[in-house]
Amino acid sequence: xxxxxxxxxxxxxxxxxxxxxxxxxxxxxxxxxxxxxxxxxxxxxxxxxxxxxxxxxxxxxxxxxxxxxxxxxxxxxxxxxxxxxxxxxxxxxxxxxxxxxxxxxxxxxxxxxxxxxxxxxxxxxxxxxxxxxxxxxxxxxxxxxxxxxxxxxxxxxxxxxxxxxxxxxxxxxxxxxxxxxxxxx
Amino acid sequence: xxxxxxxxxxxxxxxxxxxxxxxxxxxxxxxxxxxxxxxxxxxxxxxxxxxxxxxxxxxxxxxxxxxxxxxxxxxxxxxxxxxxxxxxxxxxxxxx
Numbered sequence: 001x002x003x004x005x006x007x008x009x010x011x012x013x014x015x016x017x018x019x020x021x022x023x024x025x026x027x028x029x030x031x032x033x034x035x036x037x038x039x040x041x042x043x044x045x046x047x048x049x050x051x052x053x054x055x056x057x058x059x060x061x062x063x064x065x066x067x068x069x070x071x072x073x074x075x076x077x078x079x080x081x082x083x084x085x086x087x088x089x090x091x092x093x094x095x096x097x098x099x100x101x102x103x104x105x106x107x108x109x110x111x112x113x114x115x116x117x118x119x120x121x122x123x124x125x126x127x128x129x130x131x132x133x134x135x136x137x138x139x140x141x142x143x144x145x146x147x148x149x150x151x152x153x154x155x156x157x158x159x160x161x162x163x164x165x166x167x168x169x170x171x172x173x174x175x176x177x178x179x180x181x182x183x184x185x
Numbered sequence: 186x187x188x189x190x191x192x193x194x195x196x197x198x199x200x201x202x203x204x205x206x207x208x209x210x211x212x213x214x215x216x217x218x219x220x221x222x223x224x225x226x227x228x229x230x231x232x233x234x235x236x237x238x239x240x241x242x243x244x245x246x247x248x249x250x251x252x253x254x255x256x257x258x259x260x261x262x263x264x265x266x267x268x269x270x271x272x273x274x275x276x277x278x279x280x281x
Binding site: 019031035072073074075076077078079088092096099102130133134136140141145146147148150151176177178182184 | 197216217218219220222223226263266267270271272273276277278
């Protein structure tokens with residue numbers, strides 16, 4: 001696991017009214033862009049059987065995700081039991097995707113404009129937590145973070161390493177998430 | 186709200202529970218992305234564990250690579266794993 005870092009200029013603050021969020025213009029735009037991409041990534045898998053598709057029911061398991069980032073968002077609870085794993089996907093994948101997409105959509109709709117303050121209630125705080133974390137999971141998987149050593153390696157990348165911009169965004173999300181956790185009651 | 190059809194696998198699950206009453210567990214695995222503070226928070230939030238207990242479990246995951254975070258029936262453990270997945274933790278279900 002990684003250790004959090006501090007110091008986002010605006011970000012999440014705990015006040016008497018609850019948890020507040022302020023974001024400078026560029027950060028707000030960056031965050032909206034990233035959250036929008038989560039929705040694209042979390043496209044529900046098509047229902048293959050025409051009859052099932054027609055009645056809107058899934059009776060056969062969707063295949064496991066090909067994309068490693070998507071697979072990281074939808075872990076397999078039965079890695080040693082393909083039958084149980086397929087049955088779990090049949091029953092749970094659509095719900096999990098809908099849940100994550102809905103949270104991302106609510107976050108996207110609530111990103112505060114520059115100069116504005118977002119006041120988070122209990123539910124919206126959970127939406128922000130899980131969505132920021134999902135974004136870190138996606139970027140971390142793209143950066144091929146597979147163990148604690150590979151995570152440390154990212155701190156010392158040379159200036160011309162193509163991963164540096166993504167690492168910077170990943171760091172921004174890490175700071176924001178850590179700040180939200182600290183601000184929560 | 187989703188509609189879940191009853192399948193032969195669900196029936197099999199019930200038989201399994203009848204023959205074999207070893208408890209099921211939900212296991213959380215270490216990963217290099219989830220923050221230590223986040224994992225501790227999620228254990229408190231989802232299971233109502235004290236901060237001390239949540240932190241101990243988090244450190245078990247971090248140092249030993251995995252920890253059992255809840256015990257119960259297979260259905261309960263699947264529900265716990267799904268709740269952990271919703272929070273982005275890498276959770277699996279197994280019989281103890």
